[in-house]
Amino acid sequence: MNNDFFTNSVYIISSVLFAFGLKFLGSPVTARRGNMLSALGMFLAVLATLVNGHIINFQWILIGIIIGASLGALVAFKAAMTQMPEMIALLHGCGAMASVFVDWTAYHVHGATDLTNAITLYLSIVIGGLTVTGSAIAWGKLSENIPGKPILFTGQKWLNGAIITAIVILGIMFLLQTTRYDLFLIILGLSLFFGIFMVIPIGGADMPVVISVLNSYSGIVACTTGFVIHNTLLIVVGSLVGANGIILSIIMCKAMNRSIGNVIFGAFGSVIKKTVTDKKKEAKAIPVEDAFLILENAKSVVIIPGYGMAVAQAQHAVRELSELLESNGCDVKYAIHPVAGRMPGHMNVLLAEANIPYDQLMEMDAINPLMDTVDVAIVIGANDVVNPASRTDTSSPIYGMPIIAADKAKTVFVLKRSMATGFAGIENELFYYDNCRMIFGDAKQTLQALVAEFKSSQQH
């Protein structure tokens, strides 16, 4: 009893430290301190659990910790910043699987002690199971081990409906007869199946939402497991993480002008109508030398990066160009759309990695009112997030999606390989605007060419 009192007291301290960890993430200045405090909270919680007296056997714990810690450290140091979304998906899956295993152990050893216990156990293995395989599929899509395109087959909706119905019916049977170990295992198996079918029809462009939703599931599972094993700390942390996932999902959906239901059940890729262009329009290309002359005279430049910039590995070339512009007396800002990367905040991390100071990174809502004062907007590897059709064309699939108002700048440069469409497969009328000039070619090479022009002009 005294031991439990001690452990629970430490759990309170840990909860407070976790809360401070999240609070300090409110600013990049304090964020690292927050992360340290949070890690301290985790360390204390583990220590307090180990000395509690319920634990008799330490050898397996040691083996588990050594394996987990070494793999965790390895992955954390080796993962490239472009691979962050897959790493996060992997972590979601591992956390959920750990929860499911803890639930299973609890059921195996104690059975379901009462109805509440049975209900939380059921919820826990269902959400946990689908999070495990859903995250695995998301990881596969993000790392391109499985095709990122939506995978659709006939009868998909029926199959999903059948699985859900089975999970519900078997769940009711399980609650009525909680000793049925076979039902427990079948429900877990079906949930694992469902996770696969839930994520497989979702396209690569929707992954920011999927990751956020899975994040909230992994929190909810920790929470339900807390109810199963009567652990308050799990409930607190699970709620924090669950709230995190929900908030990020909402932000991502708003940024794409979609509802969560539409992302999960809609399979974006399948409903695209080709917009027919009636007029024959032509985009105007500009050679690098002429682009340089305009940039040399610009007083303010806004760079609008998209994931294409990261694919071309052009971040460092971007930084070099922006430093040269600044030494030329120009004000340089970056406009970051919420879905510019593959997960929430991804673009900021990619730019920070290239040593671009974070005070130059502007959110969409902060930069848009200033866009008509900007001399040059440079769009690098972004497409749909600057498409003005979202404001004007009610027939466009992206109508209503918030965009960065690149078209308001005096001149717009679009760095692009070809006239191909973006993720949404929609033509971008910005390219045909009078103030827009295309610079065709590999983004990195184009930027390096601009940098070279600047350097040679400085020498003369």
Next chain:
Amino acid sequence: MDLIYLLFILALSVFLGFALISRVPPLLHTPLMSEANAICGIIVVGALIAAGAEANSPLTIFLGTSAVALATFNVVGGYLVTERMLKMFKKKS
């Protein structure tokens, strides 16, 4: 422990979560998510009890040890990668 107390904790924690996380700027949403992963590894405390309790059968040893490994992976991987990302955010000198 009484169910009602656990629900009480749940309600307040959800509220706390929404209050804290809505203040995190989009700039830090990726580290936020990796830190959320790290603290989600708190399931390790349940895993420790599962792996170290008395009267183990081979199945519970396997489940418990795997759970400890998976949760530790989350904790260590999550915190280290968050630190790695946060270290990159620099103000203009």
